[in-house]
Amino acid sequence: MTDPRTYQPSKDALKDRVILITGASDGIGKAVAIAAASHGAQVVLHGRSVRKLEAVYDEIVNAGAPRPSILPLDFEKAGPEEYEKLVAALEQEFGRLDGLLHNASMLGERAPIEHHDVAKWMRTMxxxxxxxxxxxxxxxxxxxxxxxxxxxxxxxxxxxxPRPFWGSYLVSKWASDGLMSMLAQELEKQPAMRVNSINPGAVKTNMRLQAYPAEDRSKLREAHTIVAAYLYLLGPDSRGVHGQTINAQ
Incomplete structure (x- = not known):
């Protein structure tokens, strides 16, 4: 298997692929969206802030990449109808979806279980x-x-x-990996479908700052330097890679 960390995609590696990226307004999601678009993808930008999404949109368009789409949605507040409308909009505009990157997440509260705020736990999960x-x-x-x-x-x-005091974030990431593994097994008889997880590692993002406020951020990787693994897993060159957790660093 190609090493995802050192993968070098061709200029058109993601040409004409429709890829929905959640949490695309900042950090890793933004970096992946810009990189995917630069390699030919028709990127669908999801986030809560239209203003931030428009800034990413402008950056992609100004670079001469395919014009992205914007789909704002607040996962904390959205109900079934909002999800159905999102998918209906995708179907009407593109008729299919080639890639779905679940990047949006929240850190929640870092606290001992006995002191963890129940409402914050539920929001994070x-x-x-x-x-x-x-x-x-x-x-x-x-x-x-x-x-x-x-x-x-x-x-x-x-x-x-696993480590103490990571509360709902740690549990949610265990659950996310479990969901990936279960879904991958459920879809094994559909050989075209690939389901994987990616561990970005330590990256200079706002969430990382929340988790480690006293950390020396000069030693962290910038988000745009780890996108190779994302492009590999989102593109056709990773055919056959299924049900795995891949490290981006």
Missing amino acids: HVNVNAPFILTRTCLPLLKKSADPVILFTSSGVVSS
């Missing part, structure tokens, strides 16, 4: 686990219309190295 489940479920019919569909979840180093 909803955004990090329930929302990817609902979005995957509603997007599966569109993904099945693709000749080479990909679903990519986001894992974390806390899954392989």
Whole structure:
């Protein structure tokens, strides 16, 4: 298998692929969206802030890449109808979906279980686990219309190295990896479908700053330097890679 960390995509590696990226307004999601578009993808930008999404949109267009689409949705507040409308808009505009990257997540509260705020726990679990489940479920019919569909979840180093005081974030990432593994097995008889997780590692993002406020950020990787693994898993060159958790660093 190609090493995803050193993968060098061709200029048109993602040409004409329709890829929905959640949490695309900042950090890793933004970096992947810009990189995917630069390699020919028709990127669908999801986030809560229209203003931030428009800024990413402008950056992609100004670089001469295919014009992206914007789909704002607040996972904390959205109900079934909002998801159905999102998928209906995708179907009307593109007729299919080639890639779905579950990148949006929240850190929640880092606290001992005995002091953890119940409402914050539930919000974190909803955004990090329930929302990817609902979005995957509603997007599966569109993904099945693709000749080479990909679903990519986001894992974390806390899954392989559990530690105290990580609360709902740690549990949600375990659940996310479990959802990926279960879905991958359910779709094994559909050989065109690939389902994997990616662990971005330590990256200079706002969420990382929340988790490690005293950390020396000069030693962290910038988001745009780890996109190779994402492009590999979202593109046709990763055919045959299924049900795995891949490290981006």
